[in-house]
Amino acid sequence: MSSRKRKHGIFAVVSEAVEMIQTGEHEKHKGKPIAEALETIFNQMRVAGNRPRTIDSYEYIFKQFVEINDIEYVEEINIDSIYNYLGSIDVSQRTKLIRLKSTKAVLSKFHNNGWLKERFWSSIQIKVDKEVKKGAKENDIDRLLHLIDQTTFIYL
Template identity: 45%
Template sequence: MPKKKDVFIIEENLGDLFAPLPAPVPKATSEAERLTIERALATIVRQMEISGNRPRTISDYGIYVKHFEAATGLTFIDEITSDHVYDWLEGMDVSNQTKLTRVKCLKAFLSRCFDNGWIATRFWKKINVKVDGRIKEGATERDIRVLLSVLDLGDFVQLRDATATLLMYKTGIRINTIVLLENKHIDFSAKLLRLDGAIMKNHSELLLPFDDTLCRLLTVLIKQNEAVRRAYGVKNNYVFITKQGGIISNSPTHNNIQKRLNKYAKQYGLKNINPHALRRGFAKSLLNKGANIAQISKALGHSNLAVTTQYLHLDKEEIAENLRKYL
């Protein structure tokens, strides 16, 4: 017999029935009828939550839209113009890369306002910030060997960190996927990560192979996890857990693994030991071993090959040398 409160729970996902659609912008007859930036942001945040957007993405919307609102002194959505956006950018004492990140977020917010029918034209489309094309380097095999050689694999936390580091470098999975990884996602018999859409940024399933070294590390770690959870009376099936057996935060500022990787990088002089560098290192390693960009893009879970090329850290000389092979 189901509990009474259960009858109010809708199990079927109906979120796709009410996606925002472009609509005519109504002419406000009074200030009370005009849509404020604050109200627009609240509605869009709600839409994003229902659509399953990442908490970090939703948080960025709130931070940068509120910063724009405060810096420009604007109140209503229909007041915003290109000049306001340029003034906002000009007033920032930050790098162009940071400006680009912020304006992309604001433009995404304005696009959602347009889709909801609150803005008549996409006036922000041509607004951009030029950034030098400096490509970030990825982790190297040497970086990984140095780090693993100094970690004590007899210590639970260091074993966890070593396994997570090697897993990111050997499979390219994101740190947010790492913290959501469960025992069910690891197929030891086939030596495969079977990643379902629920833990992937692009919501697509992905199969990624792993080697004997990772197989051994994961086997030992999972066994140790059970002992930790029993000691603290915690029940879950996560592969990477805290010292008390709980789930690791996926917030960059509170993620245990990410913070400890930063600590190791400073302690041992390893500049490319961080989640993004490990992912880039995975991509470059595949390229060096003969994988084509389409295969690398699929392994990284990218939907755009242009994004994949940014991970490969190819300089002009290297490109020229590679092209020589086809002459």
């Protein structure tokens, strides 16, 4: 006679459900909580030497993203939530680009930790018109050249 205990039918399912409840596995099926994930990646960033101001900026932007989309778990994040966030903030295109880059940086950390399978955010782009700077006027260049102290030059 075999020493293995086999359970068939409903008894196998009930036994597995009881085991999941006892070990707390039922909570794992919901996913990784955002607060826990953010704490982990910000600690990783501190250890890696990221500046506190950078981390604070990422934290501010990503918490705003989470709040606007009412996200509780990492797995709830999708491309629509990113577009919803960008569409709901009332800022300039340049600021939206900064927010998008920061959000992408945090999502990449989530991906690197194995919490997100696909890099769906990599296709999102924001176009910003580049400001063309005016060239210097000739009299401005002359004024600058006259300000140079030529008495300290050595001529060979």
